[in-house]
Every structure is written in structure tokens, then in C-alpha cells.
Amino acid sequence: MAAKIQSLDEAPNLPMTGAAYLPGVAYDEMFAPGGEVRGHYAPLQSRMATLGASALADRQKTLERSFLLQGITFTVYGAGSATERIIPTDLFPRIIPAAEWAKIESGLTQRLLALNMFLADIYGEQKILMDGVVPRDLVLGAPSYRREMQNLYVPHKSYANVCGSDLIRGQDGQFAVLEDNLRVPSGVSYMLANRDAAKRTFPGTYREAGVRPVERYPDLLLATLKSMSADWRSDPQVVVLTPGVYNSAYYEHAYLARLMGVPLVEGRDLVVHDNMVYMRTTTGLRRVDVIYRRVDDDFIDPLTFRRDSSLGAAGLFNAYRAGNVVICNAPGTGVADDKAVYAFVPDIIRYYLGEDPILPNIETYLCREKSQLSHVLANLDKLVVKAVGASGGYGMLVGPHASAQERAEFAEALKADPGNYIAQPTIQLSTAPCLVDGRIEPRHVDLRPFILSGEKTIVTPGALTRVALKRGSLVVNSSQGGGSKDTWVLAEENGHSNGNGNGHSNGHKGNGQ
Amino acid sequence: MMLARVADSLYWLGRYIERAEHLSRLSSVMLNATLDQTDSGVQAVWIALSAVGDSETGKVSPYDAALALVLDRSDPNSVVSSLTMARENARQVRDQITTETWERLNVLYLRVTDPNAEAEFADNSVAFLHDVIADVHLFKGAADATMSHGESWRFMMLGMYLERAQLVSSLLEVCFAPAPGREINDHLALVSLLRMACALEPYLRVYTAEIEPRHILEFLVFDEDFPRSIRFATSRIEEHLATLARHVEAAGRAAPERLAGKLKARLQFADVDELEAGGAGSLLTAVVNECARIHEAIYETFVSYPLELRLPA
Numbered sequence: 001m002a003a004k005i006q007s008l009d010e011a012p013n014l015p016m017t018g019a020a021y022l023p024g025v026a027y028d029e030m031f032a033p034g035g036e037v038r039g040h041y042a043p044l045q046s047r048m049a050t051l052g053a054s055a056l057a058d059r060q061k062t063l064e065r066s067f068l069l070q071g072i073t074f075t076v077y078g079a080g081s082a083t084e085r086i087i088p089t090d091l092f093p094r095i096i097p098a099a100e101w102a103k104i105e106s107g108l109t110q111r112l113l114a115l116n117m118f119l120a121d122i123y124g125e126q127k128i129l130m131d132g133v134v135p136r137d138l139v140l141g142a143p144s145y146r147r148e149m150q151n152l153y154v155p156h157k158s159y160a161n162v163c164g165s166d167l168i169r170g171q172d173g174q175f176a177v178l179e180d181n182l183r184v185p186s187g188v189s190y191m192l193a194n195r196d197a198a199k200r201t202f203p204g205t206y207r208e209a210g211v212r213p214v215e216r217y218p219d220l221l222l223a224t225l226k227s228m229s230a231d232w233r234s235d236p237q238v239v240v241l242t243p244g245v246y247n248s249a250y251y252e253h254a255y256l257a258r259l260m261g262v263p264l265v266e267g268r269d270l271v272v273h274d275n276m277v278y279m280r281t282t283t284g285l286r287r288v289d290v291i292y293r294r295v296d297d298d299f300i301d302p303l304t305f306r307r308d309s310s311l312g313a314a315g316l317f318n319a320y321r322a323g324n325v326v327i328c329n330a331p332g333t334g335v336a337d338d339k340a341v342y343a344f345v346p347d348i349i350r351y352y353l354g355e356d357p358i359l360p361n362i363e364t365y366l367c368r369e370k371s372q373l374s375h376v377l378a379n380l381d382k383l384v385v386k387a388v389g390a391s392g393g394y395g396m397l398v399g400p401h402a403s404a405q406e407r408a409e410f411a412e413a414l415k416a417d418p419g420n421y422i423a424q425p426t427i428q429l430s431t432a433p434c435l436v437d438g439r440i441e442p443r444h445v446d447l448r449p450f451i452l453s454g455e456k457t458i459v460t461p462g463a464l465t466r467v468a469l470k471r472g473s474l475v476v477n478s479s480q481g482g483g484s485k486d487t488w489v490l491a492e493e494n495g496h497s498n499g500n501g502n503g504h505s506n507g508h509k510g511n512g513q
Numbered sequence: 514m515m516l517a518r519v520a521d522s523l524y525w526l527g528r529y530i531e532r533a534e535h536l537s538r539l540s541s542v543m544l545n546a547t548l549d550q551t552d553s554g555v556q557a558v559w560i561a562l563s564a565v566g567d568s569e570t571g572k573v574s575p576y577d578a579a580l581a582l583v584l585d586r587s588d589p590n591s592v593v594s595s596l597t598m599a600r601e602n603a604r605q606v607r608d609q610i611t612t613e614t615w616e617r618l619n620v621l622y623l624r625v626t627d628p629n630a631e632a633e634f635a636d637n638s639v640a641f642l643h644d645v646i647a648d649v650h651l652f653k654g655a656a657d658a659t660m661s662h663g664e665s666w667r668f669m670m671l672g673m674y675l676e677r678a679q680l681v682s683s684l685l686e687v688c689f690a691p692a693p694g695r696e697i698n699d700h701l702a703l704v705s706l707l708r709m710a711c712a713l714e715p716y717l718r719v720y721t722a723e724i725e726p727r728h729i730l731e732f733l734v735f736d737e738d739f740p741r742s743i744r745f746a747t748s749r750i751e752e753h754l755a756t757l758a759r760h761v762e763a764a765g766r767a768a769p770e771r772l773a774g775k776l777k778a779r780l781q782f783a784d785v786d787e788l789e790a791g792g793a794g795s796l797l798t799a800v801v802n803e804c805a806r807i808h809e810a811i812y813e814t815f816v817s818y819p820l821e822l823r824l825p826a
Contacts, residue, residue, distance in 0.1 A: 068623070069616050071604070084623075245604050254607035264608045269516050273824055280517040282664065282815040283760040284823040 027173045029432040040097040047205045063197050088483030090434045091201050094465040095488045105459045107359030114349040115336045119159035123149045133351050134344045144334030158453050159330040167447040169430035176360045182333040187464040188450050189252035194486035211488040214462035218259035224454035228326045229289045236289035238262045243311045253294050272315030275322040290326045297331045339388045339422050367418040376423040380407045383423040444468045446476050463487040517816045520668045522602040527672025529599035534649040535680045536592045540579040541642040542708045547575045553701030563687040593625045611659040617652035667753045678746040682800040690794030731785040744780040751777045763822045769810030776803045
């Protein structure tokens with residue numbers, strides 16, 4: 001991979017010109033292979049060209065300052081003191097044209113529909129296992145499979161109400177699904193914060209481009225959560241359950257609670273009595289109907305799951321089983337985003353919907369199969385190997401970037417427990433221009449759109465674009481030094497004046513405000 | 514309706530903010546007073562340090578004492594610790610306070626925890642403290658102007674006024690409770706005292722530049738309109754508690770609003786003659802103790818009540 005990694009002197013000085021920016025072998029979001037700017041990037045390109053290095057640096061600084069003030073930070077504990085760091089964020093938006101988005105949207109809707117049907121099936125009649133489409137032991141043996149969920153009524157058969165899928169764009173320019181996140185996906189607050197910042201950084205360009213708004217996410221989330229509660233509860237009480245202020249996503253939990261206008265509770269605020277869930281308020285106990293939990297399955301109820309957890313509420317799961325409270329996402333959804341089950345998602349889609357998948361999977365080798373294991377072991381230097389149970393970029397080997405010793409160590413681990421690993425070809429993620437140390441350089445990006453599913457399924461027209469800030473790195477996880485940038489989904493094809501660099505608006509009106 | 518834990522955090526947010534403001538002002542006045550090499554300066558230092566419970570005054574220079582009072586992170590009663598705790602509490606209830614209010618507090622926190630804070634303080638401590646106090650005022654203004662004046666805001670105000678009543682009482686106790694060989698009667702020291710209570714200008718408008726201990730007591734204990742008098746603070750405490758308690762219907766609870774009402778009445782019907790006749794100390798001590806009882810009653814009523822009493826029938 002990475003046959004042609006950008007070298008520093010190839011990077012353009014500012015103001016940037018297309019000719020000096022060499023994206024390398026990966027698909028570049030902004031430049032076509034011939035060096036010309038892709039049509040949907042033209043308004044941004046003309047703005048970038050007029051801004052000098054210092055103007056861009058100023059804007060980047062303003063952006064970072066605003067994140068710091070809002071408290072969009074994580075804490076780094078150092079010698080005797082704690083300092084606040086912002087999540088790195090890049091000021092150039094990533095732009096997706098309307099037609100491409102239409103395909104992503106229908107593909108994600110199809111996929112989540114099938115995955116929810118899969119969950120309803122395996123926690124119900126298990127037809128798909130009986131028909132041998134997905135191996136029985138793979139599902140029932142997965143640590144994320146929750147026997148406790150068997151035969152439980154879930155409204156609208158919507159197990160995963162909030163989903164954040166990771167898409168990548170390969171060298172051929174096609175989007176594919178890398179991972180489904182059906183447990184407690186995070187990042188949506190960065191999508192909203194990035195949008196807020198982008199509107200202030202490039203207001204004219206934003207208006208001219210015709211960008212679809214993402215600001216409705218909180219109220220759509222609330223409507224989705226409410227649609228999960230029982231009909232007879234009028235005006236259901238929704239709460240957000242957070243592990244607390246030391247959780248790395250706490251900012252997001254508080255942000256969503258604030259924008260939905262619902263209480264942000266911790267486990268210690270909840271009391272279960274007679275299979276009803278209450279929260280302790282200043283005026284006594286008050287009934288809770290829907291819990292949007294941002295706590296992992298294992299920790300929500302010490303009586304049912306991990307006994308040492310103090311993050312949940314004792315008796316919560318029984319109240320859920322009794323139908324007196326709704327937990328979103330439902331416990332046990334993790335089995336559908338299991339890295340080994342992932343390989344079967346195209347079959348799952350065909351099985352339930354009778355359709356071909358709109359968005360392809362990445363080719364995946366299951367090391368539990370002997371023949372595939374030997375292929376993986378023979379090609380470790382070309383593959384990415386992932387532990388089935390791990391996430392966040394941990395427990396992962398990027399073959400082409402690893403040393404011979406690292407590969408040898410990983411090979412031993414693979415042979416010892418092949419069922420725990422899958423492998424995929426190393427995908428050259430697409431690149432997008434980023435401001436790095438005063439230069440505009442290509443960096444690899446992925447795409448995390450957010451899908452809501454309750455009574456209806458809604459794909460938010462926007463996403464979190466995660467950026468691997470290290471040159472040449474393919475790992476975008478924030479725990480591994482990744483950053484993010486805003487993602488503009490255009491309302492209509494070529495919703496801008498093509499290549500017009502003088503800021504003349506051609507009168508296109510997007511939905512974006 | 515709000516979470517008990519949230520009410521607790523908002524209450525402490527109010528207390529810590531008030532404490533940070535008070536400590537900043539004490540330090541600032543103290544440093545200003547010592548610019549003149551007079552006995553009044555020494556007295557001002559003694560007042561400030563005694564008010565924060567530092568009895569071993571005179572061992573360190575006023576500058577070092579102020580530096581510790583403001584920026585010592587290991588001291589839980591410093592400005593930086595108070596603001597850190599205020600922000601920590603605000604973070605716990607980030608969904609309850611407006612972005613405008615949060616940002617003011619966050620700016621303040623970032624200012625005092627900045628790695629250069631000590632250098633800035635050394636460079637011009639009075640300007641540094643002036644900015645901190647101004648930021649606290651901006652925070653309070655943002656809270657007043659942007660938050661709904663409902664339950665959240667009331668719990669914050671409750672914490673602020675309880676802290677204020679206790680701080681002003683302690684400050685007056687230091688100066689006017691009989692202590693052997695210590696009588697504050699120096700004009701400039703009394704001016705410093707008024708400054709520490711942020712009361713100099715309002716005082717002058719009522720009593721002119723005749724600075725008398727008796728008038729200071731009257732003003733800081735009994736004045737109806739001055740926001741830092743004990744009477745004003747207890748009236749607000751009573752008012753907020755009466756509103757907050759309206760929706761609590763548990764029998765046998767501690768009724769903090771009644772305790773606050775009694776304290777308010779006591780201050781309403783006493784006057785400075787009585788105070789001087791009986792010695793200021795006993796009333797001021799009573800205020801501090803009553804505030805502590807009200808604090809406990811708030812907890813029993815709103816925060817850590819026994820669950821058996823509140824389960825649905």
C-alpha cells in the first residue's frame with residue numbers, strides 16, 4: 001500500500017494551487033487524478049485560494065478557541081496537573097455531492113432495516129440460524145449475544161435506535177461499509193459542533209454551496225426515543241443515562257440532553273421499585289419511561305449483568321422485561337455489529353429483504369475457517385487484522401505498516417485463538433485536504449453518518465468525517481490521534497457555480513440555513 | 514422537577530462562585546492596603562487573613578499570603594480551587610445551565626488554571642484579581658440574563674446567598690466580636706473592611722464619609738437594600754426556599770424554609786442598638802450557625818431524603 005506517500009516538500013505552500021497538492025495513490029475527495037478540482041469542491045477551492053496562510057491560521061485558531069470555551073475537550077493528566085485538550089478539528093469541510101449521498105442514504109437504510117430484522121429473528125425464532133445462513137455458534141457464542149433478550153417484545157422491532165456506521169471510500173471511489181456501530185455509537189455532537197464552526201469559518205461558501213442542515217438531529221432523536229415508549233404512557237419521560245463526568249464522551253451526553261431538553265441522569269439517580277424505574281428529584285421520585293443509555297450493556301444493571309458495576313441501576317433490566325421502561329439501544333444489539341457477523345451482512349440483507357446490498361462490504365476473511373486462516377497468515381503484510389471483540393483501533397494490526405516482529409507476534413496470537421480474529425485487505429482510504437502545520441496536505445478520512453430508527457428510519461444528511469492526522473496513517477480513531485472535520489452534504493447536484501472563484505452567487509438555494 | 518443530584522451541584526456551584534469572588538476581593542484589598550507602610554495596612558492584612566481562618570498572620574509576607582489564597586491548588590479554600598470546584602459542578606449539570614453562563618465560567622477557569630497565571634499574578638496582581646472579579650460578575654450576569662429563573666437558578670442562588678451570609682458574618686465577627694487587645698477603629702482599616710465587603714460606595718451614599726464601626730455594622734447586618742448585607746441575603750434565602758419547598762409534600766421533613774423564615778424575622782426586628790448592647794458576636798455567631806442548620810435542612814428535604822417516605826403509594 002501507500003506506494004507514493006506524500007513527502008513534505010511536495011506539499012503546497014499557501015495559498016494552495018491544485019498543481020502543488022499531490023494526493024498520492026488514494027482517491028482524493030477534492031482533486032480528480034488529473035489534478036482538476038472536482039465540481040462540488042469548486043466554491044470551497046475558490047475561497048481557499050483567496051485566503052493566505054495567516055488568514056487560514058487565524059481561522060483555525062478561532063475555531064480551536066471556540067471548542068475550548070464550549071468545553072469540547074478531553075482531559076490529559078500530566079505531572080501534578082490536568083490540562084484540557086480539544087479534540088483536533090480541521091477547518092476545511094469535506095463535501096459530498098447529492099447523488100453520492102442518495103446512494104449512501106438508501107444503502108444505510110437498507111442495511112439497518114436488515115440488521116434490526118436480524119436482531120428480532122435471533123432474539124426470537126432464529127430462522128436465519130436454522131436456515132444455516134449465519135453459523136449458529138458464531139451468533140450464540142458471541143460475547144455480545146444476550147440470552148436475557150430472548151423473546152422480549154421490542155416496539156417496531158427496532159433494537160438499534162441509534163446507529164453510527166463507518167464508511168470508507170476506496171481507490172475506486174466507491175463507498176463501502178467498514179463497520180456497523182449498533183451499541184452506543186458516539187460522535188454526533190462533534191458533527192453538530194463542527195457544523196456550527198464551519199458556518200462561522202466559511203459562511204459565504206456554506207451559503208453558496210447549498211448544504212443540507214444537520215441541526216434537526218436532537219429533536220429527531222427525541223421523537224425516535226419517544227416512539228419507542230408504550231402507547232398508553234402519554235408524554236413519556238425520556239432521560240439520557242451517562243456513566244458520568246469522567247467518561248470521554250460526557251460532553252456529548254450532556255450536549256444531547258441539553259438540546260433534547262431531558263434530564264441527564266447517572267445510575268445513582270435511578271431507583272427501581274416494583275419493576276418501575278424512578279429518578280430522584282427534588283420533589284420526590286418521578287417515573288422514567290425511556291432511557292437513552294450511553295452505558296454499555298455490561299454495566300446497566302448489576303443484578304442482570306456485571307455485578308461490580310455502579311454505573312447502572314439494580315433491577316433495571318427486570319423493569320425493562322416487564323415492559324415498564326424502554327432501554328435504547330436495546331441490550332444485545334452488539335451481536336449484529338460483531339466483526340465476525342459483519343462478514344455475513346450482505347447475506348443477511350439478501351435473506352430478509354430479497355435485495356442485493358446497495359453499499360458493499362469490505363472483503364473479510366474469518367480466521368475461524370481453516371482455509372481462510374492460512375491465507376491470512378500467508379498475507380499478513382498486506383492485510384489488516386482485527387480482534388473480533390475490540391474496538392477503538394485497539395487490538396489491530398495494520399500489516400503493511402507493522403514491523404516483521406509485530407507481524408510474527410500477531411501470527412502467534414492468531415494461531416492461538418483464530419476464532420477471535422478477522423482480516424481485511426488494507427484499504428487505501430480516500431484523502432481530503434487538511435490544514436496541517438500551516439500547509440494544506442492530504443490526510444486519510446472515513447465517514448460516520450448517523451441513522452435513527454424507531455417508528456421510522458432517518459439518515460441525518462451529514463456525518464462526522466474522521467481524519468487520520470498523522471501523515472500516511474490509516475487509523476482515524478480519536479483514541480489513536482485522529483481528528484475530525486465537518487461534512488457537507490449538498491442539496492442538489494452541482495449546487496454551486498462551477499469554478500467561479502469570485503464569490504458570485506448563482507442563485508442556487510439549498511436547504512441549508 | 515429536577516434531579517436531586519443536579520440540585521446539589523447547582524447549589525454548590527453557587528457557593529463556590531461566591532467564595533471565589535469573596536476570596537479574590539479580600540486578597541485584592543489586602544494587597545492594596547499594604548502599599549502604604551502604615552499600621553492600617555497591617556490591620557487590613559490581619560482582618561483579611563483572620564476572616565479566612567488563617568490565625569498565624571504575620572509569618573509570611575502579604576504578597577505570599579495573597580498568592581497562596583488565590584493560586585494555591587493544594588489549598589481547598591483558594592480561589593483556584595473554588596473555581597475548579599465550581600466548574601466541576603457546572604460540568605456535572607452542563608445540561609442545566611445555558612451556554613452563555615457556562616462559557617463565562619469556563620473562561621474564568623481557564624484564566625486561573627493557565628500555566629502563566631502565576632506569572633501574570635506576579636506581574637500585576639491587582640489587575641489579575643480585578644479581571645477575576647469582573648469575570649465572576651459576568652458569570653452572574655449571564656446566569657441572571659440567560660437562565661430561566663426556575664428551580665435550577667434558585668438552587669444556584671440559594672448556594673450563593675447562603676455562602677454570602679456566612680462569609681459576611683465571619684468577616685464582621687473578626688472585626689467586631691470582642692477580642693482582647695484587638696479593636697478595629699483605624700479609619701483606613703475600616704475603609705478596607707468596607708471594600709472587602711464590596712460596600713464602600715453604597716455605604717458612603719447612606720452615611721457619608723463618616724466611617725463608624727456602628728454604622729458599618731448597621732449597614733452590613735441590617736440594610737434592606739444592599740445585596741451584601743446579611744439581612745438582604747437571608748431574605749433571598751427565605752424567598753428561594755419558600756418557592757422551592759412548595760412542591761415538596763413529605764411529612765416530617767426538616768422544613769428549611771421555616772428555619773430561614775425565623776432567621777429573617779430575627780434580623781428584621783432587631784436593630785443596631787440591641788446589637789451593640791448584647792455584643793455583636795452573639796448575633797453574628799447565631800447567623801453562621803443558623804446558616805449551617807439551613808444547609809443541613811436543604812439536604813434532608815431536597816437531596817438526600819429517605820426513599821421510604823417518597824415512594825409512590
